[in-house]
Amino acid sequence: MLEVSNINTFYGKIQALWDLSLRIDEAEIVALIGANGAGKTTLLNTISGLLRPASGSVGFQGKRIDGLMCHAIVELGLSHIPEGRKLFPDMSVRENLEMGAYNKRVWKHKQETLDKVYQLFPILKARQGQLASTLSGGEQQMVAMGRGLMSQPRLCIIDEPSSGLAPIVVDEIFQIIQGLRDQGIAIFLIEQNVQQTLEIADRAYVLENGRVTLEGESKELLEEEVIRKAYLGL
């Protein structure tokens, strides 16, 4: 479904990603693990078109997407739920969600998609008229996820959904992510909560200094000594 091949991405003169390749298949959860500064968010931004790779390619459902505008990539069925939620604070919950449906493919279905999102996050229906800035952190994360789903994606990139959330809410968010996969949506999940992430992911990549240094089945990575030491603090 997603094929990243040998990309190199720069910030000005500084190279952030080095000859990086990875793939994501239909309806699987793939985790990306790495320290702060390893290049995780740079990679996501390169995939979703916020940054351009200097070389290499990004393919999505057989079509080359590096070089396309972000909105065109969303239209193809790839949505990006950014770190820090990035909501429109002075818009209502419903308006925030509708913003996710601003593309030709899905706009006419927005009411039924909205109903589905409300089914997934019943609290958002109760809060639909409330300004996004007045929600709790967990509710804001749900709006960010709901907005990402409003474009009816085939692949969802989710950047640090559990950051700053109460343990009980984190459990809920992880359950919802598994539910999305079960509905056939592929998930590329970036998380600092490495233990819980590897428990729900099918496969994972480890990123260090802009390079993939390890990849494999999550269950196996959980047992790897280097992972336990460097990312699980064990």
Added chain:
Amino acid sequence: MSILEGKGVTKYFGGLAAVSDVDFNVEQGEALGLIGPNGAGKTTLFNLISAALPTKSGTIRFKGKNITGLKPYKICRMGVARTFQLVKVFADMPALSNVILGAYFGMSPGLSSLDAVVKASEILEFVGLSEMKGTPAKDLTLANQKRLELARALATNPELLLLDEIMAGLNPTEVAQAMELVTRIRGKGITIIMIEHVMKAIMNVCERIMVLHHGQKIAEGTPQEITTSKKVVEVYLGEKAHAGS
């Protein structure tokens, strides 16, 4: 000896009681954890203690003195420093200058500019950022920006340090490093109140935990007491965390 004491501390946002009639007491030298669901009022309580927001009613005493209604800079100069949940570094200034500002601002009247540089350098060294002295704050990773805020707060010479989610967004190994840093800060005799959702950190660093829910204190006790409290598991920890996984 009590260093910080709150009685009936209350704050409303419109009709919503964000912090409602909360009593608390922090002993000199201890590390108190402050936990609770998102929106429980934890950061608001920090904002009341540091006077970033005015208190509606109740009193807060620092070392026996009533600090309710004082300006934030006065409270800082009395020895209360804080970090921010969403980091608020001076983005375009080098790391060192961020810390120098803290040194000028804090409890050291008449500090010469040379002394301020020396002091700021020492503190950067202490938090492990000395190699990034000249780097503009905005070019630091999030983990390092959090360290920088901590350094800036330390430069004010606090006796009480309020830490607002300094572990959020860090991976478990970075959390372990941050925990080690907090432990070293305690070793200097600085009292700490920390808001954190990373339970492992709270459990390891704090000897006492206070739990807020809907602006009210619902529990207070040792980590052991808190993790086994039915109420806390129900509103905050969840069954999974309760099972210890």
